[in-house]
Amino acid sequence: MAEYILSKSTYIRGLQCYKSLYLNRFRPYLRDKITEEQLAKFARGHAVGKVAQQLFPGGITMSRPGKSSALKTAQLITEGCPVMYEPCFISNQVIVALDILVNQPDGRYAYEVKSSKALSSVYYNDAFLQYHIIRDSGLKPDKFFLVHRNAEIDLSDSAEIENMFVFTDVSAECESQETIVQGNIDQMLNVLTRDKSPDIQPGKHCMSPYPCDFRGVCWKKISHSEQEMLMGNQ
Numbered sequence: 001m002a003e004y005i006l007s008k009s010t011y012i013r014g015l016q017c018y019k020s021l022y023l024n025r026f027r028p029y030l031r032d033k034i035t036e037e038q039l040a041k042f043a044r045g046h047a048v049g050k051v052a053q054q055l056f057p058g059g060i061t062m063s064r065p066g067k068s069s070a071l072k073t074a075q076l077i078t079e080g081c082p083v084m085y086e087p088c089f090i091s092n093q094v095i096v097a098l099d100i101l102v103n104q105p106d107g108r109y110a111y112e113v114k115s116s117k118a119l120s121s122v123y124y125n126d127a128f129l130q131y132h133i134i135r136d137s138g139l140k141p142d143k144f145f146l147v148h149r150n151a152e153i154d155l156s157d158s159a160e161i162e163n164m165f166v167f168t169d170v171s172a173e174c175e176s177q178e179t180i181v182q183g184n185i186d187q188m189l190n191v192l193t194r195d196k197s198p199d200i201q202p203g204k205h206c207m208s209p210y211p212c213d214f215r216g217v218c219w220k221k222i223s224h225s226e227q228e229m230l231m232g233n234q
Contacts, residue, residue, distance in 0.1 A: 004095040006188060007065075011094065011129050012122060014188040016212065017205050021188060022197040023214050032213045041115075048115035049099055052147060054161050056102050056111075059083030065097040070137075077101075077108075077139060091136040092185055098130055099147075107142025110134065111167075117151040119168060122209045131174035132181040144171045206230055 005025075006014070014021040023030055053059065060081060062069045069088035076084060084101045100111040112130060114123050123146055131144050146168045149155070153163050191198060202219055206212045207230060219227055 003067075004090050004093050005192060006094040006185065008096050008126055008129060011184070011188065012125060012209075014191070015125060015184065016209065017200060018188070018191045018198045019200040019218070020212050020214050022191055022194070023217065025192055026197075027217075030214060030217045032216045034213070045115040048149065048155065049113045051155055051161075052111070052113040052165060053085055053100065055165065056083045056100055059085045059100070059102075061085040062088055062097070065095055069097075070095070074138070089130075089134045089137040089139070091133050092182070093189060094129070094133050094185060096130045096133045098134065101141075104142075108139060109143045109145065110141040111145045111147050113165075114146065114148040117149045119146055119148055120209065123148075124170065124173065127170050128174050128177040128181050131171075132178055135178075141171070141174075143169060144174050146170050202226075202230060204230060207232070 010021060010024060013024055060076060060083070062073055062084065065086070065088045067090065069086075070090045073084065073087040073089065076087075080103060082103045086097045086099065087101045088095065088097045098110055099113040102109045102111065110130070112123075112127055116123075127144060127146055131141060134141055147165050148168075150164055150166050153159050155164055202215075202222055206215055206218065212218070219230075222230075
């Protein structure tokens with residue numbers, strides 16, 4: 001099985017900024033310190049993902065994403081495993097770990113769970129990449145769903161699990177984005193073969209869709225007023 005260079009998170013990073021992508025791989029020690037808010041967000045996402053597994057109980061959980069996990073995933077798929085949590089796929093030098101894969105009566109359904117109460121363009125791009133890599137690795141999902149929290153229902157023991165989440169079928173969109181996703185992958189892999197980071201100046205992309213964690217490096221030589229403008233605090 002081929003090695004991998006990109007992941008879901010680095011692909012999303014690359015869509016935001018090639019310089020951030022390059023620094024993340026070759027100069028990770030330059031990243032800004034992670035905040036308590038970010039740590040809480042990661043923990044919340046993990047907790048919601050665990051709750052969502054109750055929608056399809058009794059599944060097998062894959063180990064940490066990597067080559068061994070991808071090989072185990074392929075084996076379980078061949079054996080017809082009904083439900084898998086965090087199945088791993090590697091193709092095109094990209095690794096992805098899906099939240100839930102279910103063997104439904106009419107095919108394999110993929111579910112990617114988000115802890116937010118609405119879907120953003122980032123989540124769609126996440127789904128597009130995963131669909132592409134899963135399909136390219138040999139398994140074409142018959143359906144791909146983005147799953148997010150229902151804003152009207154709290155996550156609690158008193159609520160019905162089915163009512164806690166909203167399912168959005170993005171299969172058609174995923175299929176329509178195949179060529180674009182592969183083009184993005186090719187561009188990012190090319191960037192990572194260069195001898196130095198791309199010369200990209202600070203701009204609005206530094207804060208969208210997420211605040212970049214290399215601002216401490218890239219923003220060193222711009223004034224405080226320019227930084228405030230980029231952060232939208234004019």
